[in-house]
Amino acid sequence: MSIKDNLSKIKISIPDTVTLVAVSKTKPNDAVLEAYHAGQRVFGENKIQEMTQKWEDLPKDIEWHMIGHVQRNKVKYMAEYVSLIHGVDSFRLLAEIDKQAKKHKRVIPCLLQMHIAEEQTKFGLNETELEEIIDSDAFKNLENIKVFGLMGMATFTSDLDQVRKEFNFLKSIYDNLKQKLPEISVLSMGMSGDYTIAIEEGSTMVRIGSSIFGARNYS
Numbered sequence: 001m002s003i004k005d006n007l008s009k010i011k012i013s014i015p016d017t018v019t020l021v022a023v024s025k026t027k028p029n030d031a032v033l034e035a036y037h038a039g040q041r042v043f044g045e046n047k048i049q050e051m052t053q054k055w056e057d058l059p060k061d062i063e064w065h066m067i068g069h070v071q072r073n074k075v076k077y078m079a080e081y082v083s084l085i086h087g088v089d090s091f092r093l094l095a096e097i098d099k100q101a102k103k104h105k106r107v108i109p110c111l112l113q114m115h116i117a118e119e120q121t122k123f124g125l126n127e128t129e130l131e132e133i134i135d136s137d138a139f140k141n142l143e144n145i146k147v148f149g150l151m152g153m154a155t156f157t158s159d160l161d162q163v164r165k166e167f168n169f170l171k172s173i174y175d176n177l178k179q180k181l182p183e184i185s186v187l188s189m190g191m192s193g194d195y196t197i198a199i200e201e202g203s204t205m206v207r208i209g210s211s212i213f214g215a216r217n218y219s
Contacts, residue, residue: 003031004038006212014206018199021065023191023209025050029057031213036062044086044207048074055081067151067207069123072096080104086151086188086207089113089123091133094145101144109148111188114173116166117155124152127173134180149186149204150174154194163194167201174202 001009007022014020021044024032032043036059045051046068055064055078063083070087078085079100088094088110101108112133115124125133133139152170154163167189174187188205190198195206 003034003212006214007035007038007040010208010211013196014199018203019186019205021067021188021205021207022212023067023207024054024213025068025209027209027213029054032058032062035212042083044209048078051082052077065207075100076103079106079108082108084109084111084148084186086111087113087123089115089125091136091138094133094139094142098142098144107144107146110145111149111151111186112147114150114152114170116152116170118157118162119155122153130173130177134177147181147184149184149188150177151188153191154189154198160194160197164197164201167194167198167203171202 011020019042021042022035022040023044025046032054041061042063042065044065044067045054048066051064051066064081065084065086066078066082067086070085070093072093075096085097085108094110097108097110112130113124114130115122115126150170150173154166157163170189171187178184186205187203188207189203190206192208192211195208198206
């Protein structure tokens with residue numbers, strides 16, 4: 001099946017209220033353009049250098065989402081154009097995004113990444129760390145970032161009950177946060193293998209790559 005066919009199949013399977021982020025990491029520009037010409041406008045990358053090159057080369061009405069782990073010293077390279085940063089996992093990173101956004105007279109939308117999986121290799125905040133950030137005066141003084149919601153990745157496992165439990169846990173954290181920050185509206189959870197469960201558990205944004213573009217070539 002073509003990228004266009006894959007996209008339309010996925011779009012039929014997700015509600016209109018859920019944003020589809022097409023994960024184009026490692027994929028060439030022509031693959032992104034094929035999805036673009038099929039109507040897709042939101043793309044996700046996990047390496048700032050690759051995303052910046054694509055931003056320079058490809059149509060300017062594309063929304064670029066940074067979905068990978070972010071190093072503070074790389075923020076400056078995407079501050080001019082990035083539409084949403086998914087993986088904010090520390091106050092220091094948030095402060096750096098704020099600093100770089102200010103240089104471009106922008107307010108950069110961010111998601112705070114929560115650690116919900118069993119794997120220790122995954123990044124993210126725990127509930128205590130989330131509360132410490134949100135309740136701090138330093139957070140309230142950041143004028144060039146806006147927290148739009150939360151992001152999390154479930155354990156990579158075939159145990160779908162566990163995946164569901166982790167998404168359910170993240171949704172409960174999101175609901176609690178919404179009482180403090182009523183303006184939040186994004187819960188980014190679910191990828192190619194588990195997005196249907198994520199949507200059932202309340203996801204408003206899914207990150208899908210291989211089901212659109214096919215298997216990745218990392219060589």
